[in-house]
Amino acid sequence: MSLLDELRLPAGPVDLRTYDTNSAPGVGADKETGKQVLAELGPTLIELQTKLFASKESDDPRRMLLVLQGMDTSGKGGVLKHTVGLVDPVGVKITSFKAPTEEERAQDFLWRIEKAVPEPGYLGVFDRSHYEDVLIGRVRELAAPAEIERRYDAINDFEKRLAEDGTVILKCMLHISPKEQKKRLLARLEDPAKHWKYSPGDLDERQLWDRYQEAYEIALERTNTEYAPWYLVPSDKKWYRNLAIGELLLETLDRLGLDWPAPRFDVAEEKRRLEEDTIS
């Protein structure tokens, strides 16, 4: 069974409490072997991603978008470093979405997202995304209820358009427990090398844990489409989270059935020209 099948969120209402954040589904490995297995995915991941990158040379419109969502400390940064870090950076565009600027707030919530959509051949990665606009947006009431309602459909329309335009979308929710978050926040407070990752606001958001989970459940249910499905990644185990997303990336790229593009020039003629030249 592929991990894409294993971690695919089923259609219908979502109850996040029924998913064990500390599990490691579909992977017969422990921490040490898990890290090893991830490292061993590297060469295949690079080859597949390079084929994707090469395919733009034959006007193939395909590209990939990995969306990373999760509560604070769920490990979006860790996935960027350990999993996305495995592929060739020339073909990767990471966008880390922060609180919108004044200019961004003056526009539709998808305006800044649209600008970050990957070009053909690229692996785009969203570290947080338009989903914040129905997560913190909902919990903190940053927009009127009718506007929040409107956004679920707007997101589906947007993602459908991307898919039709050649974008393969992989949306991952990094699912952690509040206990694990407490441990990680404490680790940030105890290590001067991690203070910069901490903000007192993180603890304020933590107080709203249940409301965030509810907002996630609604968002996951309403935007879990065929063209942009959600994957629920148990993320209390960092090694599992990194490995699982590496495997999801690999399987998704593999299903594209990419091959090296055919040359658009006469190979034999170019060889002849090159062999005859006397530049030295």
Add this chain to the structure above:
Amino acid sequence: MSLLDELRLPAGPVDLRTYDTNSAPGVGADKETGKQVLAELGPTLIELQTKLFASKESDDPRRMLLVLQGMDTSGKGGVLKHTVGLVDPVGVKITSFKAPTEEERAQDFLWRIEKAVPEPGYLGVFDRSHYEDVLIGRVRELAAPAEIERRYDAINDFEKRLAEDGTVILKCMLHISPKEQKKRLLARLEDPAKHWKYSPGDLDERQLWDRYQEAYEIALERTNTEYAPWYLVPSDKKWYRNLAIGELLLETLDRLGLDWPAPRFDVAEEKRRLEEDTIS
């Protein structure tokens, strides 16, 4: 002796033929140990780069810009994959400059460059750069001679402004021999997995080798400033090129004397708040 000192291009006129493209200065290693040494730089590189990335949290304006220039096949892509690929991709912004679009050609040559300058905390990497505008620009006479002349000073003014704004600039010329280029072009033609990297135009440019070398010599001499110095990296040996640029990056980051930023919150108070909370 540091590699920054070893590879620093001396001030004054440049004769590229006096630099051995197949040498490996400042590194007592062969191919196998060289690859090993590069891999071992990884953790230190990541720590230094993460400190740079963290420093923006304390409003430190510093950022870094690595400029990669060199003839076709000199290995800009290899450096991105093997050297830049060692650091945490969240803090890296790579821009690959192609032939300018019509919109870009309607503006000053630095217009598109300016938009790609890294923000504080980031390592920006230019895969080709504004130097193309005095290289192919000069050789192919894409602009009038007076305009080409103007550009050297414009580049210096631009780079000076970046440096004053907190950008540490590391400019590397990947120096290869025409013989090595021939070998690499042939390898691209012989491997279907590399056809996408080849364009018949590469061979047309190759016919102008001497004029390109001359254009490089002029550009190197005229833009080799204290605030944005040039480093000449012998690049016939791929392993040396990757290792040397890794070492140059590391030494440059190290000289910034970065430390983890001081927290802007009361650590003890945050710990107390966290330990007292009962979210579960």
